Amino acid sequence: MEKTLQELLKEAIEMEEKGYKFYQEAGKKAKDNVVRRTFDFLANNEILHIESIKGFYNTLKDRGELPSIELEDKKRQRMKNLSIFSRGIKELNEKIKPNDDDRKACEFAMEFENNGYKYYEEMLKEAKNENLIKLLKFLLQEEKEHYESIMNLHTYITDSANWYMYEEGAFPQG
16 A cells, blocks of 8 residues: 555654654763764754654645745754854863763664655655655755764764864874
């Protein structure tokens, strides 16, 4: 049986809610301040995703049509806040002590974001409505940026010396 658009959107809402809960819990449990702040940021991003998808879902359910959306302004403002890796890290007085729980949380989060990306990619292949296509492209870009942020965070906690060197642009001259 093929799923309806409403069922797909409902699944997407549930997936984003799981992401929100995961990031919220991971942020609370994180040992490192940067890990905590990153997961808190990602949890807040999931709220935007949930609201956007719910708007689509509710309008489709109530009126039988997909609404137009304006996501760019919200995205630009939020991306200013994702400068976690350029702010705050220089405030740290000591080298990071990798925590296995933080590393595992990052690895799970990368897998979660990758699965979300694949889910939206499959939905996009079937999408015909321009407004839905716009929402799915937005969500795909968000999942990609989340994945990259988490991958950066993972490098920070597992290989901080190289991470610092890369961020500072200080490469050994040979």
